Amino acid sequence: QITAGDLSARAEISTNDEIGALAVSFNEMTEKLEKTTVSRDYVTNIITNMNDIMIVVSQDGAIQMANRACGDLLGYTEDELLGKPISLIFEERKGFARELKFDSLINRGAFRNVEKIAHSKTGEKIPILLSGAVMADDENRVQGVICVALDMRERLESEAALKKSYEELQLTQSQLIQSAKLASIGELASGVAHELNQPLMVIRGIFQLVRRSIGKNNLGISELLEQLEPIERNTKRMMNIINHLRTFSRQSGMEFGPVDGNKIIEDSLLMIREQLRIHDIQVKKDPDVDLPKIKGDANQLEQVFLNLITNARDAILQRSEVSGKKSENRGRLEIITRMGETDNHQSSINGQQSQNFAEILIRDNGSGIPADKVGKIFDPFFTTKEVGKGTGLGLSISYGIIKDHQGEISVAETSPRGTTFRVRLPIVD
Numbered sequence: 092q093i094t095a096g097d098l099s100a101r102a103e104i105s106t107n108d109e110i111g112a113l114a115v116s117f118n119e120m121t122e123k124l125e126k127t128t129v130s131r132d133y134v135t136n137i138i139t140n141m142n143d144i145m146i147v148v149s150q151d152g153a154i155q156m157a158n159r160a161c162g163d164l165l166g167y168t169e170d171e172l173l174g175k176p177i178s179l180i181f182e183e184r185k186g187f188a189r190e191l192k193f194d195s196l197i198n199r200g201a202f203r204n205v206e207k208i209a210h211s212k213t214g215e216k217i218p219i220l221l222s223g224a225v226m227a228d229d230e231n232r233v234q235g236v237i238c239v240a241l242d243m244r245e246r247l248e249s250e251a252a253l254k255k256s257y258e259e260l261q262l263t264q265s266q267l268i269q270s271a272k273l274a275s276i277g278e279l280a281s282g283v284a285h286e287l288n289q290p291l292m293v294i295r296g297i298f299q300l301v302r303r304s305i306g307k308n309n310l311g312i313s314e315l316l317e318q319l320e321p322i323e324r325n326t327k328r329m330m331n332i333i334n335h336l337r338t339f340s341r342q343s344g345m346e347f348g349p350v351d352g353n354k355i356i357e358d359s360l361l362m363i364r365e366q367l368r369i370h371d372i373q374v375k376k377d378p379d380v381d382l383p384k385i386k387g388d389a390n391q392l393e394q395v396f397l398n399l400i401t402n403a404r405d406a407i408l409q410r411s412e413v414s415g416k417k418s419e420n421r422g423r424l425e426i427i428t429r430m431g432e433t434d435n436h437q438s439s440i441n442g443q444q445s446q447n448f449a450e451i452l453i454r455d456n457g458s459g460i461p462a463d464k465v466g467k468i469f470d471p472f473f474t475t476k477e478v479g480k481g482t483g484l485g486l487s488i489s490y491g492i493i494k495d496h497q498g499e500i501s502v503a504e505t506s507p508r509g510t511t512f513r514v515r516l517p518i519v520d
Contacts, residue, residue: 146240430448
């Protein structure tokens with residue numbers, strides 16, 4: 092019984108002679124053997140019920156064993172696979188032969204996670220992830236290769252769905268950014284109109300003066316050129332505003348490159364300077380003239396700073412409305428650009444080296460942000476403004492743009508006396 096594989100059998104001899112002693116020793120040996128030996132049926136049962144495909148291939152490339160999962164996936168019975176060449180499943184014989192080259196396999200011991208195409212009985216091409224290891228006897232003689240394969244169809248479908256979702260998310264983000272741009276342009280239309288109206292009034296006045304002088308015939312060429320010079324200067328100013336507005340409003344993907352942080356600030360103010368002047372908001376700039384170039388997209392970063400400046404303007408106006416004493420609460424907006432460096436202590440905690448970056452501070456003397464809302468201001472659609480005075484998209488989009496630039500945006504400080512926003516951006520190496 093024992094030699095047939097039944098390790099539960101025992102010798103039933105209870106005599107006290109040598110045969111009885113032999114039976115006791117034999118039973119002790121069988122008990123130890125039963126505890127340390129796994130039956131063939133037990134191993135076969137494990138292999139048969141594996142969810143992953145398992146195939147054993149001989150040295151000459153013949154299938155010696157295939158489990159149930161293999162048959163279920165490929166549509167073959169066990170008899171249809173046993174003894175058949177492995178090329179029945181894998182048609183790319185040359186490629187697979189390289190993986191099953193026994194001389195190299197003995198040295199490597201195994202191959203892992205090789206993407207292959209398995210062919211089912213019906214001809215369906217099934218992507219799998221294949222791994223294999225050499226099977227050798229006690230004297231290290233190669234007996235074959237054990238192959239384990241994983242059906243990749245579900246994984247590939249998930250990856251494709253994830254990729255599609257990511258692309259849709261990027262498209263949605265792009266559309267939100269463009270919507271926020273157009274909303275900013277609509278909000279700034281009045282200010283831009285004032286910016287263009289001033290040079291137009293200058294041009295019109297000079298034209299009338301020149302026409303009267305020509306009519307009296309008392310205008311020389313040199314005087315004429317002198318009076319026309321302001322017209323050229325103001326038309327250039329108008330062209331600059333219009334061209335910049337066109338550039339800012341266009342929809343485009345991010346184009347990273349070295350950009351001048353100070354110029355981006357100037358371009359942002361170009362769009363809103365007249366509104367700040369009308370509302371008697373004093374602008375103080377403290378730029379670092381030696382600020383290194385920032386790695387980023389100028390158009391996208393300008394939208395961030397324009398949003399922060401617009402929010403600062405609104406906070407200043409809100410404070411004036413609440414106090415009712417506009418003369419005593421003149422608006423002040425301060426913009427600082429400077430070099431910064433990550434905290435050495437914090438960098439050591441995170442296992443990172445300290446890194447230089449450009450830091451932009453936008454400080455106002457507005458109404459401040461309530462303490463219970465500071466942690467929510469970057470959430471989509473959250474806004475502290477009254478209904479009809481903001482979509483709540485501005486800061487959340489600004490947050491996303493800065494994160495795409497591998498930077499940081501945060502509230503450095505806020506109180507009823509004003510708020511300071513801090514933007515940190517990596518510099519060009």
